[in-house]
Amino acid sequence: MINNEIVLKVSNLSKRIGKSSIIKDVSFELNKGEILGLLGPNGSGKTTILKMLVGLIKPTIGSIVIEKVNIRKDFEKAITHVGAIIENPVMYDFLSGYDNLVHFFRMTNQFSNGRIDEVIELLRMDDYIDDKVYTYSLGMRQRLGLAIAILHQPSILLLDEPTNGLDPEGIKSLRETLRKLANENGVSIIISSHILGEMELICDSVLVMDEGKCIERGLLSELQNGTSTKHLYSFKVLNAENIKPILQTKYENDRIHFQSNGFSIELEVEEVAKINKLLVTAGINVIGIERIGSPLEELYLQKLRGEET
Numbered sequence: 001m002i003n004n005e006i007v008l009k010v011s012n013l014s015k016r017i018g019k020s021s022i023i024k025d026v027s028f029e030l031n032k033g034e035i036l037g038l039l040g041p042n043g044s045g046k047t048t049i050l051k052m053l054v055g056l057i058k059p060t061i062g063s064i065v066i067e068k069v070n071i072r073k074d075f076e077k078a079i080t081h082v083g084a085i086i087e088n089p090v091m092y093d094f095l096s097g098y099d100n101l102v103h104f105f106r107m108t109n110q111f112s113n114g115r116i117d118e119v120i121e122l123l124r125m126d127d128y129i130d131d132k133v134y135t136y137s138l139g140m141r142q143r144l145g146l147a148i149a150i151l152h153q154p155s156i157l158l159l160d161e162p163t164n165g166l167d168p169e170g171i172k173s174l175r176e177t178l179r180k181l182a183n184e185n186g187v188s189i190i191i192s193s194h195i196l197g198e199m200e201l202i203c204d205s206v207l208v209m210d211e212g213k214c215i216e217r218g219l220l221s222e223l224q225n226g227t228s229t230k231h232l233y234s235f236k237v238l239n240a241e242n243i244k245p246i247l248q249t250k251y252e253n254d255r256i257h258f259q260s261n262g263f264s265i266e267l268e269v270e271e272v273a274k275i276n277k278l279l280v281t282a283g284i285n286v287i288g289i290e291r292i293g294s295p296l297e298e299l300y301l302q303k304l305r306g307e308e309t
């Protein structure tokens, strides 16, 4: 559950490399237990933001405050609150998953091995934790990476494109794990991905980047309410060759994209039933009506095109 407590505050963050400005005045806050999707096209600055949050890249201007600690003032203290998987996490292929966890656990300066067992149970890794890592599938490796990242019980977890290369089953189980971490353990998560459908299922809120700038930030539920009321619908019919003259009586030709098994058209939701009735009355068998594109996809594309919602 999202809590009002702010765990991360990013203010006026900018990064210049040489003459190019790759991050431009980005500010946002992250609440306890919130899962934030960091979205944006290739090169928009998502990885750079995540790298700045873990101290891999130094901001040119701006401040990052993690759990009330400014990373410029006390980096070591601030970073204890963060777990991250950015690019390929380091792990030892010729050790078992368990021995990897023991190795990384020692680096956290904690002394009770109970935490390792807790993490194995939380991420449901019992079946393969004693196998050597080189035998792991991508999904298992990714889970081990996640286990290493949360060993020291961070309150903020940063994941750069964690679903890359995972099959649908792997994505689903990652989604469930992240939800559990956020809801039951109060972990706040920032997750970057290109795949909007996945983000829609995982995230509470989104931050959309474009050319180094933040062009949208908000709760998914609120942003989706503000999207355009028109959506693209696809109609599948049995006798498609007869539909043109019927539709042309009510709709301009250039609004309709005809296909061999039907057509698609952008409509207000109330118009969907009207078209269906028009077709059925004219003796056309409508076998399917589907809305194309998710609300997040529509919002994202609108924002990138610079349209107001």
Ligand SMILES: Nc1ncnc2c1ncn2[C@@H]1O[C@H](COP(=O)(O)OP(=O)(O)OP(=O)(O)O)[C@@H](O)[C@H]1O
Pocket: 017, 022, 040, 041, 042, 043, 044, 045, 046, 047, 048, 049
């Ligand atoms: N060390 C660097 N020197 C110069 N330019 C850089 C450097 N690192 C990143 N950039 C540029 O900064 C921009 C943002 O890169 P970044 O990797 O943060 O984008 P991204 O949104 O994560 O992209 P992708 O989705 O492709 O991973 C890009 O135009 C990139 O070329």
